[in-house]
Amino acid sequence: MTTGSVRTDPPPSPDGPAATPSDKGLRGGSVGLAASVALGLSSVAPAYSIAVTLGFVTLVAGHFAPAALLLGFVPILLTAFAFRELNRDMPDCGTTFVWNTRAFGPFTGWLSGGWVVQCATVIAMTALAQVGSAYLLDLVGLGGLADDRVAVTVTAVLVLAAVTAVAYRGVQLAAVVQYVLLGLQLVALVGFGVAAFAKDGAASPSLSWLNPFGFDGLGGFAEAVLLCLYIYWGWDALITVNEETTDRSRIPGQAAVISTLVLLATYLFTAFAAISFAGTGTDGLGLGSEDNAADVLAALGPPVAGDAFAKLVQLAVCVSAVSALLTCVVGSSRATLSMSVHGALPRRFSRVHPRFRTPTFGTVFFGAAAAVTLAALTFLSADFLGDAILSIGLLIAFYYGVTGLACVWHFRHDLRRSARDLLLKGVLPLLGALMMLGAFARSAYDMLDPAYGQTSVGGVGGVFLLGVGSILAGAVAMAAARARFPRFFRDGRASVAAVIVTDPEN
Numbered sequence: 001m002t003t004g005s006v007r008t009d010p011p012p013s014p015d016g017p018a019a020t021p022s023d024k025g026l027r028g029g030s031v032g033l034a035a036s037v038a039l040g041l042s043s044v045a046p047a048y049s050i051a052v053t054l055g056f057v058t059l060v061a062g063h064f065a066p067a068a069l070l071l072g073f074v075p076i077l078l079t080a081f082a083f084r085e086l087n088r089d090m091p092d093c094g095t096t097f098v099w100n101t102r103a104f105g106p107f108t109g110w111l112s113g114g115w116v117v118q119c120a121t122v123i124a125m126t127a128l129a130q131v132g133s134a135y136l137l138d139l140v141g142l143g144g145l146a147d148d149r150v151a152v153t154v155t156a157v158l159v160l161a162a163v164t165a166v167a168y169r170g171v172q173l174a175a176v177v178q179y180v181l182l183g184l185q186l187v188a189l190v191g192f193g194v195a196a197f198a199k200d201g202a203a204s205p206s207l208s209w210l211n212p213f214g215f216d217g218l219g220g221f222a223e224a225v226l227l228c229l230y231i232y233w234g235w236d237a238l239i240t241v242n243e244e245t246t247d248r249s250r251i252p253g254q255a256a257v258i259s260t261l262v263l264l265a266t267y268l269f270t271a272f273a274a275i276s277f278a279g280t281g282t283d284g285l286g287l288g289s290e291d292n293a294a295d296v297l298a299a300l301g302p303p304v305a306g307d308a309f310a311k312l313v314q315l316a317v318c319v320s321a322v323s324a325l326l327t328c329v330v331g332s333s334r335a336t337l338s339m340s341v342h343g344a345l346p347r348r349f350s351r352v353h354p355r356f357r358t359p360t361f362g363t364v365f366f367g368a369a370a371a372v373t374l375a376a377l378t379f380l381s382a383d384f385l386g387d388a389i390l391s392i393g394l395l396i397a398f399y400y401g402v403t404g405l406a407c408v409w410h411f412r413h414d415l416r417r418s419a420r421d422l423l424l425k426g427v428l429p430l431l432g433a434l435m436m437l438g439a440f441a442r443s444a445y446d447m448l449d450p451a452y453g454q455t456s457v458g459g460v461g462g463v464f465l466l467g468v469g470s471i472l473a474g475a476v477a478m479a480a481a482r483a484r485f486p487r488f489f490r491d492g493r494a495s496v497a498a499v500i501v502t503d504p505e506n
Contacts, residue, residue, distance in 0.1 A: 072228020078432025094338025
C-alpha cells in the first residue's frame with residue numbers, strides 16, 4: 001500500500017471538477033482519540049436515548065430489559081469491528097458509501113451506504129430537535145409552551161440553526177463543545193444511578209436480569225433488540241471525521257470500539273439502577289407503566305434525587321439531544337462531501353470553507369433539511385412523526401447489515417491468512433450482519449400490522465410504510481441520480497478502489 005498517494009483520480013462531477021478524494025480540503029490531524037470517542041458518544045445522545053427508550057424496552061422485556069440492552073449491543077459491537085477493519089483499509093469520510101461501493105458496486109453503495117444512512121439521520125434529527133427544544137423551554141421557565149406544537153417547532157428550528165453554525169465553524173470547535181456536553185450527561189446518569197441504588201427500599205440487582213432466554217417469544221425478542229439498536233446507534237458518526245483524525249487508519253476504529261463499550265456500561269448501570277428503584281410494575285413509578293415509558297428519567301428523577309438534581313438530569317437530556325444534533329450535522333455533511341468528490345452527488349456538496357475547512361453547502365443543507373422535515377411531519381401529524389422515529393430502527397438494521405456483509409466480501413481473500421483475519425474480518429462481521437438483517441426482516445414483518453405504531457394506510461402499518469418506503473424511495477432517487485451521474489454508476493467501483501488514503505507518517 002502506498003502512503004499519502006493518489007493512484008487514480010475519480011471521474012469529475014457532471015457539474016464541474018471536484019477535489020481529489022485524497023485531499024478534500026478538510027483539516028487533517030485535528031482530532032485525536034479522546035475527541036473521536038467524545039464525538040462518537042455524543043452522537044448517540046446517551047442521556048436522551050436511555051430516557052426515551054428504557055421504558056419501552058421494559059414494556060416489552062420486563063425485568064429482562066438489561067438482557068435486551070446486552071443482546072442489542074452484540075450486533076453493534078460486531079458491526080463496530082467491521083467498521084474498524086474497513087476503515088483501516090479505506091479511511092474515507094464517506095465510510096459506508098465508499099465501503100459498500102468498493103464491495104458490491106455503485107448501486108448498493110449509493111443506496112445502502114448513502115441514501116439510507118442520511119434518511120435515518122435526518123429523521124433522527126427531527127426527534128432530537130423536538131425533544132431538546134421541549135426540554136429547553138421547560139428549563140427556562142416556559143414549560144407551558146412545551147406542549148405547544150408551534151412553540152416547540154420554532155424553538156427546534158432555532159436550535160438547529162445554532163448547531164449548524166457550530167458545525168460550520170469546524171470540527172475542533174465541535175469537539176470542544178462535545179467534551180462539555182458529554183461530561184454533563186455522564187455526571188447526571190452516574191449520579192442518578194448512585195442515588196437510585198442508595199434509596200431505601202431499592203431492590204438488589206440480580207444477574208438473572210441479564211438472562212437472554214427470558215423473552216416471551218421471538219417477536220418480543222426482535223422488538224426489544226430493534227429498540228436497542230436505536231439506543232446505541234450513532235457512534236459511527238465518529239468515523240466520518242477519519243480524514244481529520246490523527247492516524248486516520250487506526251484511531252477512528254479504536255474510538256468506535258471504545259465508545260460502544262462505554263455506552264454498554266452506562267446503559268446497563270442506568271437500567272439496573274432504575275429497575276432496582278422502581279421495579280417493572282404497571283402502577284405508580286413502575287417502569288411497566290405506559291405513563292412513564294416516554295421519559296423514564298423525567299418520571300424517576302424527582303423521587304430518586306430530589307427536584308434540584310432532577311433539573312440536572314433534565315438539563316442532561318436536553319444537552320444530550322443538542323450534542324447529538326451537532327454530530328449528526330458534522331457526520332452527514334462529510335459523508336455527502338465524499339459522495340460528491342467521488343462523482344455521486346452534485347459538486348456543490350464538495351465545497352469546503354477555505355478558513356474553517358468544513359463542508360459549507362452540506363452543513364447548511366442538513367441543518368435546513370432537518371428543519372423542513374420536522375416542520376412537515378409535525379404539522380402533518382404528531383402520530384406521523386412518532387412513527388417516523390420508530391422506522392429508524394429498520395433503516396439502521398438495513399445499512400449496518402449490508403456493511404457487515406461488505407466487510408466479509410471485501411476481505412474474503414484475507415480470511416485464510418491468520419486466525420485474527422478470519423475472526424475480525426470474517427466471522428464476527430458476518431454474525432453481526434446476519435443478526436442485523438434478521439432483526440430487519442422480523443421487525444418489518446411485525447410492522448406490517450396496522451396496529452403497530454400510531455398510523456396505518458390501506459391496512460398496512462405506517463411504521464412499515466415509512467421504513468421500507470424510505471428504502472424504496474431511495475431506489476427511485478437512485479434512478480434519477482444514475483441519469484445525472486452515469487459515469488459513477490458505470491465506473492464508481494473502480495474509481496473508489498483506485499484511491500487509497502493513509503497518513504504519510506505511517
